Amino acid sequence: MTALLAARGLRLAFGGVKAADGVDLDVRAGEHLAIIGPNGAGKTTFINMVTGYLKPQAGEIAFEGRPILGLSPRRIVRLGIARSFQLPQLFTEHTVLQNAALAVASRGTFWSAIRPLLDGAHVAEASELLGRFGLSDLAGRRADALNEGARKLADIAMALALKPRLLLMDEPTSGVAASEKMAIVETLVRVLREAGVTAVFVEHDMDVVARFADRVAVWNQGRISALGPPATILEDPAVQRDVIGIRVREGADAAA
């Protein structure tokens, strides 16, 4: 079976820092793949390379069997790959519904994108999309008045408005209060599964990874050091030492 996304031999160094040092990864259609690893391991760099924000110095990336390296981020979106960022990219002075309508409109031509709020079809689609994310009650609220969990969901709803087949998410739960984290992820996973969207997400919370990932890829110094189902990977002593141990220590330091 052809992988939905196939990355081969990706290399990218910033000076002496090897952010990608020979990354090979197949993402299977329909799966939810978690990327874990210590700070600076190259996780965001991978997302940036797949989405056209960074160009590797060597390697290949194919989406549905078609090479995408060197294409612009906008072109890559049009082929069916969307992303969300660690910090949500919302227009803060606009309402949640206006943000979603803008995202729906951005699928169209330049002209439809600059007058999206006049178009009832965009608003209707945006409204339906927000409903799927449980955000209908917040549709009229300004984006800067949302709590972090709702802001993250709204940001991901905007990415989904682009109708991707693959969605890459950089730390979808970072900054979300522990008490609401699982509910946010449950909503997110339900919507993605219903839409049949393949997902790759960078995640530091191992409870989220254990519960929602089909497979886990471990990043270490620009390379994938382990890849497999969560039950295997999260029990791997090297992963516990190099990745999970670091998180536990950081938590302890923060609490001290």
Ligand SMILES: Nc1ncnc2c1ncn2[C@@H]1O[C@H](COP(=O)(O)OP(=O)(O)OP(=O)(O)O)[C@@H](O)[C@H]1O
């Ligand atoms: N545009 C850039 N210019 C210079 N160095 C960069 C750039 N982007 C990333 N790096 C460096 O490359 C390395 C990998 O960074 P990256 O952001 O991919 O790590 P990460 O695994 O996502 O880390 P974190 O978990 O902290 O987000 C880091 O040392 C980082 O400082």
